[in-house]
Every structure is written in C-alpha cells, then in structure tokens.
Amino acid sequence: MKVLVVGGGGREHALCWAIARSPKLAKLWCAPGNAGIATVAECLPVGAEDVSGLVAAARERAVDLVVVGPEAPLTLGLADALAAAGIKVFGPSQAAAALEGSKTFTKQVADAAGVPTAAWARFEDAAAARAYVRDRGAPIVVKADGLAAGKGVVVAASVAEAEAAIADIMESRIHGAAGASVVIEECLIGEEISFFALCDGERAVALGAAQDHKRVGDGDTGPNTGGMGAYSPPPAFTPALEAEAMERIVRPSLAEMARRGTPFRGVLFAGLMLTAAGPKLIEFNVRFGDPECQALMVRLRSDLLAALLAAAEGRLGEVALEWDARPSLCVVMAAEGYPGAYRRGTTIRGLDRAAAVPGVLVFHAGTVPGPEGAVLANGGRVLGVTAVGETVRAARDAAYQAADAIDWPEGFCRRDIAYRAL
The missing domain is CATH 3.40.50.20 (Rossmann fold)
Structure with a gap:
C-alpha cells in the first residue's frame, strides 16, 4: 500500500x-x-x-x-x-469533525446520547457569561467554543480568574474566531484520562489510554500547553472503567452521530474525568492526542496500518489489537518561552546519544533540517523523548536519561511526568 x-x-x-x-x-x-x-x-x-x-x-x-x-x-x-x-x-468528515471544532456541538451530542458529562451553558455575550460565573461560583471551567490548539480551556479557581478568562477569550480574542462564544462548565473532580477508540461509523475498538500533563510547569503549574508529556497505561483507568467508558460514552456517541447522518470514522479521543460517580466526558477530539500518541504507538504490537485501513473501510469487526503490557512514557522538550513567544532556529545536538539509551525513541515534533545534517528547532514543542520500561519508574528514568543526553540549551522539559502513577 x-x-x-x-x-x-x-x-x-x-x-x-x-x-x-x-x-x-x-x-x-x-x-x-x-x-x-x-x-x-x-x-x-x-x-x-x-x-x-x-x-x-x-x-x-x-x-x-x-x-x-x-x-x-x-x-x-x-x-x-x-x-x-x-x-x-x-x-472524519467535516460534519463529524465538529465534535472537536465546536464544544457546543459535543455537549449537544452528549446530552442527546445520554452521555455523562459536566453541566454546561453557552454564551455569545461576555457580560452574560460573567453573570453566570458570578451566580455559579468557582471552581468553574471556561472554554473557547472553537479550535484553540489545545489552549482554549481555563480551569478557574476563582470567580475573578473565570472573568479574566472570559475577557481574554471573548473580548481580547486571544484565540481568534474560536472565542466568538464560550462554553462554561461545572468543574469535575477526579483524575483526567485520555481515552482513544478506533471507529468505522458503526463499531468502535478501544485503542488504549494515556494521561497527559497539560500545564507547562512541574506540579501542574503555569499556563496550559498542547501537552508536556504523557504515560500509558494510567493505573487509575482499570479494565472495568475502560469497559464502562466504551458502553456509556463512546458507543452511545457513535450511535447518535450515525442517527444524525454524520457517522464518525477515525479515532475518537475522549477526554474523561474519573469521578466518584464513574467516568464523565470532558470533551471529544477527532484525532490522536499529542503526546499521547507517542506513548501509545510504542506499546502497540499489532499492525497499525491494517487497523486504520479497516476503520476507513468499515471493517473494524475484524480487528483485535495486541499491546505490550509494559508502560511507556513521553517527555516533551519545548523551546524556551513556550507556550508564549519562543525562539526558532536553535541547534539541537546529541540526538544520537539520546536514541542510544535502551528502550528509547526520540520523536520529532517541531524540527527542520539544518546545514550539514544539523537539526534545528522550529516550534514550541520540539521533541518527544519516549521510552518503554518494565515499570513506570523505569520508563521515566530512561526517558529522562535520554533527555539529559540532548544538548539543547534553549530547550526545557517538565521533570515530573507520571508523578500521579508514582
């Protein structure tokens, strides 16, 4: 092929x-x-x-x-x-991709399908949004309705923080047209999990789970990013919880999309909160997560191409996936200043040394070839140093050993990936 x-x-x-x-x-x-x-x-x-x-x-x-x-x-x-x-x-088609393109659309699908999710409201008027926040109190979640490269969500610990987020998104338009409206949600309490399922319009096959680390700093501090690291599988997401997520969230949503005449084909990424009442849907994305994909791919033993083709052709009933039982971990190395303004064009050395660490693969996220075989940074998130190990700690040790072998003074990484599992 x-x-x-x-x-x-x-x-x-x-x-x-x-x-x-x-x-x-x-x-x-x-x-x-x-x-x-x-x-x-x-x-x-x-x-x-x-x-x-x-x-x-x-x-x-x-x-x-x-x-x-x-x-x-x-x-x-x-x-x-x-x-x-x-x-x-x-x-997915453009119509089905609205599951990520519009937070409102996802909430409407979830409500129609009976999917457990946070209570929510949508606003096109900033004053009305602020009044709602003052009425509801904090903590509360403010989301740009449209695509914002994974950075359009603010989990506000105070009413003042929520009001500032509304001003940034709706009035300052820091995310452009994505902030023409906002969705404001109750703040769910629990562990957040990224769960993936291959879909062919009718059927779904579980594709594993990972836990992402969205904030830029250790201990989940600082602004949200596209993701600073991930590990798979998250111990909190048991096989029983995976089965519950498939039955109560993925399959009903898939059926509702088909009922609307917009069947979903591709990978459905369900952001879940593991609450005391079971898994609840935070949001859907319509593609693999980044850096969750890196952590998942190094554990997949089956032929990925065969599985993707089966999903595209409506043959997922024929697919059963095999996984490496060992955990994996991905550490993102980002350019200094990310997720704000960052420098491009800096030289990255030592990639061969990093890749020589047993169990490690270094995936490139924002790089371009430079003169004489050099590799130059060309993005905010630049490398995904990924390792498989017998334990989460072993995978983490290998990933950080490799990250430390990379000579890139203008780069940085979080040092606590998988802290919840450890």
Whole structure:
C-alpha cells in the first residue's frame, strides 16, 4: 500500500514510525513532515491545511490511504475532499469533525446520547457569561467554543480568574474566531484520562489510554500547553472503567452521530474525568492526542496500518489489537518561552546519544533540517523523548536519561511526568 500521512508534529512522527513497520506498506509520504519524520517517510512540501494541495499530491502518487493527523484539516473538510476524489481516508468528515471544532456541538451530542458529562451553558455575550460565573461560583471551567490548539480551556479557581478568562477569550480574542462564544462548565473532580477508540461509523475498538500533563510547569503549574508529556497505561483507568467508558460514552456517541447522518470514522479521543460517580466526558477530539500518541504507538504490537485501513473501510469487526503490557512514557522538550513567544532556529545536538539509551525513541515534533545534517528547532514543542520500561519508574528514568543526553540549551522539559502513577 501507498500511504500519505498529513501533519508535521510528534504525533505524526509516531504514526509514520508505526505505519513504516507494517508489512502492507509499499511507500510512505508525509506532508509536510519534519526532520525526524524524514528518516521514515518522504516529506512533501504541502501544508497540512492545504486541502486542494493534499488531494492533488495524493492523486498524483496514486495513494491508497491518507491518514490525517491534526484536527484543523479535518474541520476544513479534507476527508470529504479526498473521498470525493475516490481516495480512502482515515479521519472524519467535516460534519463529524465538529465534535472537536465546536464544544457546543459535543455537549449537544452528549446530552442527546445520554452521555455523562459536566453541566454546561453557552454564551455569545461576555457580560452574560460573567453573570453566570458570578451566580455559579468557582471552581468553574471556561472554554473557547472553537479550535484553540489545545489552549482554549481555563480551569478557574476563582470567580475573578473565570472573568479574566472570559475577557481574554471573548473580548481580547486571544484565540481568534474560536472565542466568538464560550462554553462554561461545572468543574469535575477526579483524575483526567485520555481515552482513544478506533471507529468505522458503526463499531468502535478501544485503542488504549494515556494521561497527559497539560500545564507547562512541574506540579501542574503555569499556563496550559498542547501537552508536556504523557504515560500509558494510567493505573487509575482499570479494565472495568475502560469497559464502562466504551458502553456509556463512546458507543452511545457513535450511535447518535450515525442517527444524525454524520457517522464518525477515525479515532475518537475522549477526554474523561474519573469521578466518584464513574467516568464523565470532558470533551471529544477527532484525532490522536499529542503526546499521547507517542506513548501509545510504542506499546502497540499489532499492525497499525491494517487497523486504520479497516476503520476507513468499515471493517473494524475484524480487528483485535495486541499491546505490550509494559508502560511507556513521553517527555516533551519545548523551546524556551513556550507556550508564549519562543525562539526558532536553535541547534539541537546529541540526538544520537539520546536514541542510544535502551528502550528509547526520540520523536520529532517541531524540527527542520539544518546545514550539514544539523537539526534545528522550529516550534514550541520540539521533541518527544519516549521510552518503554518494565515499570513506570523505569520508563521515566530512561526517558529522562535520554533527555539529559540532548544538548539543547534553549530547550526545557517538565521533570515530573507520571508523578500521579508514582
């Protein structure tokens, strides 16, 4: 098979690495890719949001399957455009991608399907939103309704903090058009889990879980980021809780999407809170998590390409996935200043030393090739140092040993990934 992966981050490097191991693969491209992806796939100079350019590239190369990594091209209708061109695609239609593109839509689907979730309200007027917050009190959660690259959520510990978030999102528009409206929710208490399921429109197969670390600083301090590290599987998410999440959250949502005439095909990422009353839905995303994907892919023993193709073709009933029972852990190395302004173009050395640590893979998230084989930082989150170990502690020790072997003075990482498990 000839496969094109869309995207250029750590998630896409992990997907390309896993797909490259498939005996079904004949040729692998990635658009636009990065310096690390270039070691396992041919990178194409086509942007991830260039829908017409991606369709043309897939047509020109007679691609058999396109695997879409990020959410933005899905919400722009890339899957629809590929399907119209007769090209198989792993990823939901534009209508189904509204599960991530609109927090309001997700809440409406959850309510219609009877999915347990936080009480909520939507506002287009900042004054009305502030009045609601004052009435409800804190802690309370304020979310930009649209896509905000994983940074549009504020868990406010005080009414003042919630009001500041409303001002930032709706009046200062720090997330652009995504902040035209907000969803305000009750603050659920418990452990947060990222749970993934492959879906073919009718059926769903559990694809494992991970625990992400969203805040930039140790001890979950500082602003939210796209994710500073993850580990899999989270001990708190037992097989019984996974079964409950499939039965009460994933399958009813899938059935409701089909009932609406917008069946969901792709990977459904359920952000869950493990509350005293059981798992509750925080939000849906319509793609693999980043950095959760890195932690999951190094544990997957089955042929990823075969599973993605089965989902795209409506054959998930044939799929059973096998996993490495050992835990994995991913430490994100980010550019100094992230998630605010950060420098690009700094040189990263020592990647070979890091990759030589037993059990370690270094996935590239924001890199470009430099002169004479150099690797340059080109993003906020730049590397995902990922390890498998006999225990969570062993995986963590290996990942930090590798991170410490990387010579990149302009980079930093959290030092406490998986602290909840340890």
